[in-house]
Amino acid sequence: MSNVSPLVIMSYKCGPTFAAVTVGTIYIYVHVTSSLTKWRSEFSKERNRRDKQTVVQAAESLDNYDTVKYFNNEEHEIQEYKKIWRKYMQAQLKTMRSLALLNTSQNLIYNVGVGILMGLAVNQIKSGGMTVGDLVMVNGLLFQLNAQLNFVGSTYRDIKQSDIDIANMFNLKKLHSTIQSAPGALPLSISGETSSIKFDNVYFGYDTQPNVLNGLTFTVPSGKKAAVVGSSGSGKSTIINLLYRFYDPLQGGVYINGQSIKEVEINSLRRAIGIVPQKPKFFNKSIFYNLSYGDLTKSREEVLEAARKARVPDILMRDLDRDMGEKGEKVSLGQAQRIAIARVMLKDPHIILYDEATSSLDTVTEREIMSNLKEATVGKTTLVIAHRLSTVVDCDLILVLDKGRIVEQGTHYELLSNPHSIYTSMWNVQSQLPTNLDSLKKDTEGA
Incomplete structure (x- = not known):
């Protein structure tokens, strides 16, 4: 105007x-x-x-x-x-x-x-x-x-x-996730006795890349400990991504306690699963905050109890208010893994996943961590993704993955009973490594 x-x-x-x-x-x-x-x-x-x-x-x-x-x-x-x-x-x-x-x-x-x-x-x-x-x-x-x-x-x-x-x-x-709970989806029905995992003829590939999984089929019974082993790029870590439903299979289905995970509420699915990754991620906040992240509703005493069960080192327990630094740079790999185990213990899920959790650790620390993991998995359905076969000897079931398929399965001793199996070949290569080093040392001393 x-x-x-x-x-x-x-x-x-x-x-x-x-x-x-x-x-x-x-x-x-x-x-x-x-x-x-x-x-x-x-x-x-x-x-x-x-x-x-x-x-x-x-x-x-x-x-x-x-x-x-x-x-x-x-x-x-x-x-x-x-x-x-x-x-x-x-x-x-x-x-x-x-x-x-x-x-x-x-x-x-x-x-x-x-x-x-x-x-x-x-x-x-x-x-x-x-x-x-x-x-x-x-x-x-x-x-x-x-x-x-x-x-x-x-x-x-x-x-x-x-x-x-x-x-x-x-x-x-404007972007919307393609992975969402189906309309009217019900919470996942699961307990310690009903926490089986099943992959049924699963095919999956990332974007336009060739398929990583090609008709993958296996079952982990409730309360049992299974391991997936294989060469790099065989699709081991993809199994975890599908279980958490970060992606959906191109074909086939993934089931927990007989329920298709595509038909259950996503939050209830992820609450039922805990993971200790190969390289745990941390916030640039206090050690206590990162410990409590497994379940932010738990009391301080419950957090400390989980840390003690995971054998978090005293040097960290005495200074829980200290920041861990960006990406946890102020703690060692062994300390980081123990914090990751404590988080899973605090969450107390029915299913526990280990994604090559000890692959970056020395032998002594690896043994200590494996002892912690054994305590954490009592009564839990456990799936271990492993490269070092020495870490899966005690598993109830070992699945050998090759080119996206299960080519062998059984216990450690059952698989070793076949001298021509892929597992036996992998075991021999890894078990002979120290011998080769000793031979090299002798040759060097002789020279």
């Missing part, structure tokens, strides 16, 4: 010519502002993209600082960052130049419009059609109009910039 008032007054006091010039100026101002702002948006998008690249490059270099130092590549990382930074600065410069062009265009349009109106006013004064007071009034109205145009222009520019900045957030909000 305030924009119309100056036009009405100007048309009434000065005639339609003045109003027409003013309307024309406003139209050109708005049109140019809209067009240039739309044109500028591409520069802003490019700047945001380059800014993201600089952040990612810096984060990766810092996250892999030890690898950088191992290979003496500090200077290389600096140069890589500089290259990305230069591209960001170029994009930023284009954004600033386009803004300067927009501001200049807006000022030019306004000043040309004012110049025309002032020229018309001077001619009117000369002919006696206007007084000097009318000229002052016109000038005041134009200044009022200028303030409103500047406000509208800057507001529109800010809105468009904000729209670009939050576009990624809106795109994320």
Whole structure:
């Protein structure tokens, strides 16, 4: 309404010519502002993209600082960052130049419009059609109009910039997980006596890659301990991803206590499963917080009891308020595994998964951790993903995985009874390694 008032007054006091010039100026101002702002948006998008690249490059270099130092590549990382930074600065410069062009265009349009109106006013004064007071009034109205145009222009520019900045957030909000509980899904029905695991003719592959699992079929009875062994890339860890329902099989089904996990409520499924991963992830918070993460509803005493059962070292128990550092960098691998075991004990699930939990540990620590794991799995249905066969000797069932299929199964001694089995071959390779090292030592001493 305030924009119309100056036009009405100007048309009434000065005639339609003045109003027409003013309307024309406003139209050109708005049109140019809209067009240039739309044109500028591409520069802003490019700047945001380059800014993201600089952040990612810096984060990766810092996250892999030890690898950088191992290979003496500090200077290389600096140069890589500089290259990305230069591209960001170029994009930023284009954004600033386009803004300067927009501001200049807006000022030019306004000043040309004012110049025309002032020229018309001077001619009117000369002919006696206007007084000097009318000229002052016109000038005041134009200044009022200028303030409103500047406000509208800057507001529109800010809105468009904000729209670009939050576009990624809106795109994320549009994404929906394909893994969701089915409508009306019931909680998983499970207990210590009814916690069997079954994979029935499961096929699965990641994206467009060849299938990792090809007709995988096996059953782990309730309360039993089974192990899956095989070469790298045979699909061992994929089994865990499917059990947690991070993915769904392309074909076949996964069942717990006879219930298809696709038909039960996801939260109840994941509450029933606990995992000790190969490389546990931790928050940059206190040791106690990371211990309690297994079940945040448990009391402090219950958390401490789980830590004691997992034999978390005294050096950590005496300083539970100390931060673990980013990704748990302030604790050793052995300490990290014990914290991970304590979390599972605190959660007290019916099914426990171990994903090569000792593969990065020395032999002594491995034995200690395996002792902890044995205590944690009493009465639980347990699935162990293992590379070191020495860690699965006591399992009730060992499944040998090759190219996404179970090719052999049985107990440790049943599998070893076949001298031509894949398991026997793997066992011989691993058990002969110390002997080969001893031989190498003898050869070296003899030389």
